[in-house]
Amino acid sequence: MNKALSPEARAGTTHERVYRQLRQRILFGGFHPGRPVTLRGLAEELEVSPMPVREAVRRLIAERALELHDNRRVTVPAMTKERFDEIIFARHVLEPELAARALPHFDAARIASLRAIDEDIDLCMSRDDAEGYMRNNHRFHFMIYELAEARTLLALVASIWLQFGPFMRLVYGRFGTANLQDQHLVALDAFERNDAAGLRRAIAEDIGQGMRFIGEEALAE
Amino acid sequence: MNKALSPEARAGTTHERVYRQLRQRILFGGFHPGRPVTLRGLAEELEVSPMPVREAVRRLIAERALELHDNRRVTVPAMTKERFDEIIFARHVLEPELAARALPHFDAARIASLRAIDEDIDLCMSRDDAEGYMRNNHRFHFMIYELAEARTLLALVASIWLQFGPFMRLVYGRFGTANLQDQHLVALDAFERNDAAGLRRAIAEDIGQGMRFIGEEALAE
């Protein structure tokens, strides 16, 4: 099918390209939780052979972004209250730490671009653009976390985000994003004051508010 | 090669069986950090075709137990001081929580079998049996953590253990296990007193002591 991609330079291997595409779709709501995902179906859709899809899907299963059932069927896992509580806990203990570790690497320019992302977030919120909100929110958080220079912790957090991505999308699609509050401004202040403790609190508060909203709306126990 | 394993009952798929074997070897020191791991080599060694090995290795790479270099070569990652610090942090914030969540599910019988494991640990320590010590230490911790009924957090911790396993083995092989202290007795006490806060402290202390010993011996900065 795709033969002569020698001149196509360095896009890495095929399965890694497929992995990135699937990852985006999972993070920003391209898949519907519970609906089965088939190797041959994805292969046809992405115009590659089943082989690289197989490896990409296997990797996403290991990262708990997809779930392999006993039926050997692969789906985006459904969210439960228990799982959601675990995710909130993990976020609370890991993400403020990453932010604090990133703080020394921020200068005025980086704070400015962070602020620019936050303005995009506000725009998307006011327009009820759920996917845009999620993309920019992800950019905001991971621009910070990647600067922490902590690859092991970053991998844990990345896996967590993959797990609540599809669920968030569902919630925002149903209830809208217009009545979300922007908790990032407090964090931006902390960056400018070089205040590690304040930054920790701000990130924790951002997580708490966002997740509480989602949990209350969609996971009534 | 392996054809008629239909009567071999339910060992699951081949790649999962391979995965478990490789996982054990990684956890308890069957691989040497830095040395390359080849698909065909493992396939021949485990007497399966390269295909299931490929999937198992891909999964272990996703769990960060193995590392895929730009050369496309796969190795057990080497430990660095930075990585080790991240691992200690993650263990400190995740494992005491798992233990506390497991506490309500412990009755006298389970505490007794936990104590039995601890006695095995002491035995291995006095004999300088590094692999036995690691196997039983793993059993001790994960008997607790699995009872927490927190699959998401458990997966994070399991990934962490896969990452420092080979390194621990190296250290114990070089410096012995005889002068380790048994920190598990305090935890067992907390179990019997149903003392969640005390259990948290005991697990944290166990992590701190063990890891500090390793870090000081092998990762002099």
Add this chain to the structure above:
DNA sequence: AATGTGTCATTGTGATCACAAAAACAATAG
């Protein structure tokens, strides 16, 4: 109409082949 049953299509798994890149090795020049 509801339920059971047999048929057929689809799916994941494993095996094997082809190929290009990388590594290991051998031979040569300094």
Add this chain to the structure above:
DNA sequence: CTATTGTTTTTGTGATCACAATGACACATT
């Protein structure tokens, strides 16, 4: 003996095929 070049082998990647198991679907029976 050291460094470098050329050759050979090994390796990961992707494609394709075979197969058993699962799911979907139409049909018959009550």
